[in-house]
Amino acid sequence: MGMLGVVGFTVVAWLPPDARHSPTVTDAVTGAAHTPSASSTSRAPKPNGTEESRIAIPRHGPGTYVTAPGVSAVVGRGKAFRYTVEVENGIDVSPAKAAEEVERILADPRGWTADGHSAFRRVSSGPADLHIRIATPDTVDTICLRHGLDTGGEYNCSADGDVMVNLKRWVLATPVYAKDVPSYRALIINHEVGHFLGHGHVTCPGKGKPAPAMMQQIKGMLGCVPNVWPYDAEGRLITGPAAP
Template identity: 60%
Template sequence: MTAHKTTPSRSRRRTNGPAHASARGRKGQVWGGLAALTVLGAAGFAAVGWTSPQDAPKDSRSTEQAKPVESSTAPAARPTRSPKPSPSPSTPVKPTIPATGPGTFTTASGTSAKAGTGTTLRYRVDVEDGIDLSAADVAEQVERVLADRRGWTADGDSAFQRVAGGATDFAVRVATPGTVDKICGQYGLDTGGELNCSVSENVMVNLERWLLATPVYAKDVTAYRALIINHEVGHFLGHGHVDCPGPGKPAPAMMQQIKGMHGCVPNVWPYDEEGRYITGPAIP
């Protein structure tokens, strides 16, 4: 999670039969009867395979609709073409993550509402230039995390407001692994191209972790992003690393979950639904 120093942080219509004229005399009646039988017989054959419009499926393209009566004079059916295979939507596409970037950043514009009732901490969101991330999208996600009632505002002392300029207390900065290593290294932290860190006024987020999370959170990357923000902002607020409080218990946000869960169950928030702080034994 955090680096730390040497030891760190389609219906077939039914057609009506031809109209019948009445004939006088018995002969006429016989022939009329024969004609009627003929028509009825024909109508009976025509009824084979006919489906009532009420029973026909709504989708006019459905192959389950009424089928035409088989006839030796009917043209041979054209062979249907198999649809071209398409890529499976479940096949994940691994994003391209550059090893390093220019070290310059774009700051998300606009200002958020204040979140929390405590002392307001002004922050900005920066995204390193040259990576395929929108600073506005990242800022929206960070805002949601910091405004969540299970986040650090639950301590009653902290409030957050995102700004685009002016004086700030800290910055959340998403950058390539190489740039994170460089900035964190300036303060003696070894992030090894894998970790995030919080140094001085910089909450540094490794692009690889932001996009891929960790194996425990691989199916819920959004949750892991919340863990990154809560963990690193927690350091900025002065919280240190803690260990798992016990098997089956929620992992504290300040636990280095990237290094193993140690029996704890995944959790990304500093506080629970009842406003209780989730912590564990302190790590020296």
């Protein structure tokens, strides 16, 4: 499917705000066949990555959300995009804790604020440019399909100011990141917010190099090593050739 904001090998073209909402769908799970069920329960690391807790992953949800309360400071430079963090009712994810994670990710100096013109502020009421929603697979499928995107119970998507995070990915990550779920959550947010900002998919720049955040890493690392950040510690963009 087409996307705006094609990323080159060493530079990223900045797009104006009205070009930042191209529908995108990412992170398909490949390999073993998937049989949908009414619900499942899986073990996943807590945010510190050292303990486990049982978190139910229901297939279905009501399609309504709880918005994390409070506001954050502005991070980055330029006019801030206002965003909410929302969790579908009935799932075992704390909206407040999810909001804390998203805030940390977007405030990290290796994140999108390193581009010099992106800024973010979390809000809980009033108008918002971006809604980051953690939801059950069926709810993600329903919302994404409205934008012509088939998420198949496994994908995340970004379209028209909605970042739909599949609960399965938030809890279980992917095989590469299964032992470091918090890092994979950072990849989800950076990848999908990157689409919101107008960036398209790229591929691995070379064997042994860090995988770009805009690479569909779940489909194979292609010789790259895991990385979840758009920029490195020196402020250099981590990218690769535009994906076919």
